[in-house]
Amino acid sequence: MKHLPKHLRPRWRYLAVGIKAWPDTSVSRRSFQRAVWYSAGNLLGDPGSADADLSLLSFSFEDGIGEAVIQVRHGHLEEARAAVACVTSVDGDPIGVHVRGASGTVRACEERYMGRASRTTVQRDVAFEGRDRSAVVREDAVDVSTDHGYVGATRLDLE
Structure with missing residues (x-):
């Protein structure tokens, strides 16, 4: 099967997200992805959520501090930011989520916004x-x- 020409391929943007919670909270990649999808579905509805297509690319969480990279379809960045900001709990545990920034490539997203989470507790x-x-x-x-x-x-x- 042939690849699509570059002008027909879907374009993406990447959100760098910081996560904070109580020190004894445990958040898995799957449960955080589910919380993001649920938030997007509630805020944007099923068609809007499907259009934005929020997907978790990378995730780390330890000792109440974490970070993630979320892939978003180009043109739906503002809706995605709003949906991510609406995530208030994961599996019943309260968390704080903030968008650190957005980028056009995963590499630029990781270099600019990731790794800033304080790991010293x-x-x-x-x-x-x-x-x-x-x-x-x-x-x-x-x-x-x-x-x-x-x-x-x-x-x-x-x-």
Whole structure:
């Protein structure tokens, strides 16, 4: 079978996406892809979701921080950005998703926007609500472990 000429081939754009969640959250590639498809279907409807054709190309998630590259059909970039921004949970666990940028090639997307996620997490004991508690510290964010789950705090909250 012959290849299509270049002017007839589908054109793509690539979104670099940053993901944040509580430190004990586990997000798999399949569940994140499902959440993106579900969000796109709810926001754009079935025809719009099929036109945008959001596909997860690369995904990594560890210790509550992750990143992904999502392939989007050319001309549907704004709809895709909106659909990705609507992802608020994966398998019932709350997550924060933000689009770092968009690019015309996977290579440019990875070089410009990927690898910026902070991988340095430190486990410490902090004073919070009058008690010593376990916490995970990432840059300026501090996730304090309480009896009811994690609470997001800053360094100023702990002083």
